[in-house]
Amino acid sequence: MDFFDNLLDEEHGMLRESCRRFAEREIAPHAVEWEEAGTFPRELYGRAAQAGVLGVGFPEDAGGSGGGPLHSVMAIEGLMRGGSTGVAVGLGSLGIALPPILQSGDARLVDRFARPVLAGEKIAALAITEPGTGSDVAGVRTRAVRDGEHYVVTGAKMFITSGVRADVLSVLCRTGDDPHGGLTFLVLEKDMPGVRVSRALKKTGWWASDTAELAFDGVRVPVENRAGPEGGGFLTLMRNFQNERLALAAYGAVTAQIALEEATRYARERKAFGRPILGFQATRHKLAEMATRVTAARTLTYQVAARMQRGDYVVSEVSMAKNFTADVAMSVTYDAVQIFGGMGYMRETLVERLSRDARLLPIGGGTHEVMLEIIGKQLGLG
Numbered sequence: 001m002d003f004f005d006n007l008l009d010e011e012h013g014m015l016r017e018s019c020r021r022f023a024e025r026e027i028a029p030h031a032v033e034w035e036e037a038g039t040f041p042r043e044l045y046g047r048a049a050q051a052g053v054l055g056v057g058f059p060e061d062a063g064g065s066g067g068g069p070l071h072s073v074m075a076i077e078g079l080m081r082g083g084s085t086g087v088a089v090g091l092g093s094l095g096i097a098l099p100p101i102l103q104s105g106d107a108r109l110v111d112r113f114a115r116p117v118l119a120g121e122k123i124a125a126l127a128i129t130e131p132g133t134g135s136d137v138a139g140v141r142t143r144a145v146r147d148g149e150h151y152v153v154t155g156a157k158m159f160i161t162s163g164v165r166a167d168v169l170s171v172l173c174r175t176g177d178d179p180h181g182g183l184t185f186l187v188l189e190k191d192m193p194g195v196r197v198s199r200a201l202k203k204t205g206w207w208a209s210d211t212a213e214l215a216f217d218g219v220r221v222p223v224e225n226r227a228g229p230e231g232g233g234f235l236t237l238m239r240n241f242q243n244e245r246l247a248l249a250a251y252g253a254v255t256a257q258i259a260l261e262e263a264t265r266y267a268r269e270r271k272a273f274g275r276p277i278l279g280f281q282a283t284r285h286k287l288a289e290m291a292t293r294v295t296a297a298r299t300l301t302y303q304v305a306a307r308m309q310r311g312d313y314v315v316s317e318v319s320m321a322k323n324f325t326a327d328v329a330m331s332v333t334y335d336a337v338q339i340f341g342g343m344g345y346m347r348e349t350l351v352e353r354l355s356r357d358a359r360l361l362p363i364g365g366g367t368h369e370v371m372l373e374i375i376g377k378q379l380g381l382g
Helices: 001-009 010-026 030-035 043-050 070-083 086-093 100-103 107-118 233-269 281-310 315-345 350-361 367-378
Strands: 126-128 142-149 150-161 166-175 182-188 197-202 211-221
Touching: 001 197, 010 030, 010 070, 010 182, 030 070, 030 086, 043 086, 070 233, 086 182, 086 233, 100 107, 100 233, 107 166, 126 150, 142 166, 142 367, 150 166, 150 182, 166 233, 182 211, 182 233, 233 281, 233 315, 281 315, 315 350, 315 367, 350 367
Parallel strands: 126 166
Antiparallel strands: 142 150, 150 211, 166 182, 197 211
């Protein structure tokens, strides 16, 4: 029995196991091929939807499978057992793209955009980051100018997960000069005139998830595609960031867990100087330290997710969880590669892939340094 099973309801364990079975059946046999290809079949979204995996954490009345933040963590843990962070992240891009639509409370937007995505019929992406802005969302310059019953959108977005093939884009635009109060979410469709994928980006890790630079050249977007009130984008984004950061914490914790399992298995099998390398104290101690960090990372992630599910205010704690699990993922995957030795540097091994994938965690969803600023402010330090 997993130590953490005592901290979870039976429902959570069953959900994680269901997602794990899906990943082992649908992803694992193709993980290396899809990673090397830098993509995975679009049909996988439909199969994930049919299995009830795609809609975890989304309300049933919008076409989701129900559940809250802790259920979403379980889904991530299960999907990661497919051996490809890129596939898991690609399937999960709706987790950050749909909340602005759902939070708007606009039934028309939900029916037009959220339902088809949750059914696996369309792909959604969130477009926030811009060339030169990074974590500074107040610096967003993509502008939407009102023209009658349309907005005219001009600008560019960078590092957009699923941006290459997304059908639906939740785009943060500047509709006013106030750094925070002048931001608005608009829903754009890929086939709108003026929407263009400038280029597909090649990354250090997460190879199977497509990442794009997007350009908007005078795109006319109906006012009815506005998600929420004009000027309400910043508040919506801040809520969305909490879910994204929890998801990244979950990716960090499970990345470290899988790397630990792989390193332990290899240490039992690999022989050096006539005995398994697990027989050396240095290896045992390294694994013991890795296990300690993994246990702490998972515990923190679960606790924060449970508090979010209760509706608690956990802005500081989510930022702590994201930073801590990212650090753990970085250190544990490093140690796992070291235990594997030369094989840990080969692309055929899972720990090599995990070590590359982990490097994004201290950057995505707000950098490590930005998280520290948030934590400091919440603690009254400035």
